[in-house]
Amino acid sequence: MIGEVVAWFQDPVNWRGEDGVWNRLIEHSLLTLTATLVAVLIGLPIAVWLGHIGRGGVLAVNISNVGRAVPTFAVLLLLSIALPFGTDDLGPYGRAGLATLIALVLFALPPIITNAYVGVREVDKDTVEAARGMGMQDGQLLRRVELPLGLPLILAGVRLAVVQVWATATIAALVAGPGLGRIITLGFRRQDVTEVVAGALIVGVIALLLEGAMVGLQRLFGPVARARRSQAPSAPPPRVE
Amino acid sequence: MVRNEWICGEYLRSRGSILGDAVVQHVWITVVSVALGLLIAFPLALLARRYRQLEWIVVGATTALYTIPSLALFALLLPVTGLTATTVVVGLVLYSLTILVRNLLEGLRGVPDDVRESALGMGYGGPRLLFRVELPLALPSIMAGLRVATVSTVALTTVGAIIGFGGLGNLLFQAVNTQFRPQVLVAGVLCVVLAVTFDLLLLALQRILTPWAKTRAAA
Numbered sequence: 001m002i003g004e005v006v007a008w009f010q011d012p013v014n015w016r017g018e019d020g021v022w023n024r025l026i027e028h029s030l031l032t033l034t035a036t037l038v039a040v041l042i043g044l045p046i047a048v049w050l051g052h053i054g055r056g057g058v059l060a061v062n063i064s065n066v067g068r069a070v071p072t073f074a075v076l077l078l079l080s081i082a083l084p085f086g087t088d089d090l091g092p093y094g095r096a097g098l099a100t101l102i103a104l105v106l107f108a109l110p111p112i113i114t115n116a117y118v119g120v121r122e123v124d125k126d127t128v129e130a131a132r133g134m135g136m137q138d139g140q141l142l143r144r145v146e147l148p149l150g151l152p153l154i155l156a157g158v159r160l161a162v163v164q165v166w167a168t169a170t171i172a173a174l175v176a177g178p179g180l181g182r183i184i185t186l187g188f189r190r191q192d193v194t195e196v197v198a199g200a201l202i203v204g205v206i207a208l209l210l211e212g213a214m215v216g217l218q219r220l221f222g223p224v225a226r227a228r229r230s231q232a233p234s235a236p237p238p239r240v241e
Numbered sequence: 242m243v244r245n246e247w248i249c250g251e252y253l254r255s256r257g258s259i260l261g262d263a264v265v266q267h268v269w270i271t272v273v274s275v276a277l278g279l280l281i282a283f284p285l286a287l288l289a290r291r292y293r294q295l296e297w298i299v300v301g302a303t304t305a306l307y308t309i310p311s312l313a314l315f316a317l318l319l320p321v322t323g324l325t326a327t328t329v330v331v332g333l334v335l336y337s338l339t340i341l342v343r344n345l346l347e348g349l350r351g352v353p354d355d356v357r358e359s360a361l362g363m364g365y366g367g368p369r370l371l372f373r374v375e376l377p378l379a380l381p382s383i384m385a386g387l388r389v390a391t392v393s394t395v396a397l398t399t400v401g402a403i404i405g406f407g408g409l410g411n412l413l414f415q416a417v418n419t420q421f422r423p424q425v426l427v428a429g430v431l432c433v434v435l436a437v438t439f440d441l442l443l444l445a446l447q448r449i450l451t452p453w454a455k456t457r458a459a460a
Contacts, residue, residue, distance in 0.1 A: 001320050068389065069436040071396040074429035077413050081420055167310035171400065174312070175417050184316045188403060193320055200316035204309040211308040 004194040005201070014198070019186060021202065027094040028179040031169045034093075035104030036162050042105070043112040044154070051120025051150070052142050060117035067110035072171050076103045080175045094178025100169070107168045108161040115157025119150030155221055159214035166210055170203050180206075249423035260412070260427065267408025267435060270401065271394045274330050278337030278390060285338070286345035287371075299342060307339040311400040319404075329401035336397060337390040344386025348379025381454055384447040388440055395436040409435075 008014055015021045050056040079099045090097025123146050131145045147154075173181025183199030253260070285303075289296040306314075314332045322328040352375050360374045376383075399410030407414065412428040415421075448454075 065392075069392050069396060069433055069440075071399040071410070071413075071429065071432045073399045073402070073410060073413055074425070074432055077416060077425050078429060081416075081422060081425060163308050167308075170310040170312045174400070174403065174414065181310075181312055184312055185403070187316075196316045196319055200313035203313040204317065207308045207310060207313070208305060211305070 001194075001197070005198050008194050008198045014195075019182065021180075021183065023094075024178070024180045024182055025202070026092060027097075028166075028169050028181075030092055031097070031100060031104060031172075031179060032162065032165045035101055035108055035165045035169075036158070038101075039105045039108035039112055039161055039165075040158060043109045044116055047113040047116035048120050048142070048147065048150075048154075051117045052138070052146060054121060057117065057121065060113050064110040064114040067107060072103070072107060072168050073174055075106065076100070076168075076172055076175045076177065079103050080177070096172070096175070096177045100172045100177045100179070103172070104165050104168050108165045111160035111164060112157045115160070116150070116154045119153030119157070120146045122153075123149045151221060152218070155218045159211070159218055162214055163207065163211055166203075166207050245420070245422050247422045247426050252421075252423040253427065256424075260431070263409045263412050263428070264431060264435070266406065266411075267395070267398055267432075270326065270329060270333070270398050270406065270408055271391065271435075271439070274333035274394050274398075275337055275387070275391050277330070278334045278341050279387065281334065282338050282341035282345055286342050286349065289342070289346055290349055296346075300346075303335075303339040303342050306335050311336070311397050312403060315400065315404055324404055326401075326404075326406040328404050329398070329406045332401075333394050333397055337394055340386050340390045340393070341383075344382050344389075345379070348382030348386075349375055351382060352378045377451075380451050381447070384443060384450070388443045388447075391439045391443060392436045395432060395439060399432060 013020075017023065047060060050060055076099075079102055080096055083099050083102075085098065088098075089095055090101075093101065120142075127145060127149065128141065131141050136144065169179045170181035170184075172179050173185040180199060180203050183202065184196055187193070187195030187197075187199055285299050289299040309317075311332060314335065315328055318328045318331055322331060356374065356378065357370070360370055365374055398408050399413060401407035402410035402414035405411065409428040409432050412424055416424045416428070
């Protein structure tokens, strides 16, 4: 088995063309990057603002629980059938690129919103009072106190979102969407176990590397001890499909 | 079946038994996976608590497993367990471990030291201390983990359709080709209903098992 998988990776045919590793890798990476970016641009300002004014907590916290209960597969399929657009090729994003992107953004939003909200909200109330006492306005308070102190948790949310999006992009293959999952589903259709395992190895190894890289980024930007302490009670990790 | 409307009563009537079978498969895969997960997570959590060096290995390994997408995990298990329900169950057990081990550890760590010492002073020790004092006090955390793990497992089971054992996911997988709208909607909604039902049942169980929690909250 191991020899066959190694041989699969050594065969240049498996790397070229539309179904090749390179093309699927580019699709998958672009999808992950774009969806995360869009979700951060939409979710972060809303969550940070809600945390700042201290409203919408029930929504911000429960959105993650709802996200966990809804199967990605069903959402992808619903979107691919229901949307009157987005099923065509979308440049480098591949077939059904737009429908897939929308689904990915939907599943990236909950961890970002929940963590950013909790991060800003749980900033020590005494610190906030002290900052106000020093004459800080809303904007200043947000930029100079709440955001820096909430950063570890905000970054944790983005990290979870990236891992979630990478996994969801894999499922896109189940509804004939783009991405590396296609190597796995194609292998299943050809009843080629070697190809199935090779595809799974690529997806799995990169997922682990991505998680490692994100943990590294988190350490670079925020004190670890604090991140770990405030991360523990906030929420269990979201479901990764 | 010319029209392809989202809502179709005829579909529910004529395919009732197929839907029933899919729900049954979905439920047993979920229940078996979470139950096995709990059985394995329990000794792992005890080991991690007993030996500090093991903790980061256990927690690290289960967290790493969690980042691997389900489609890839099922695919990686394929050469070992083949196109069987075992492949899906093993994959789902591995995922449930992440949450269950974490919450078990957190719950056991949350037992106050003076409670443990009082119990020791009263002659409790070994398994009796664990089962009569520590576990009951850790129950809220354990049940919280169980709820998250179960809800996640219900959703993840759908991906098992690639192996042919995905419960309601099988119906979704069929609909990829047929594009049959009522089937997608009904299967999707039933998944969510199942998840919510399991969650409420576990919540009720938690209330029954920890009657003191409610009075404490009220006080």
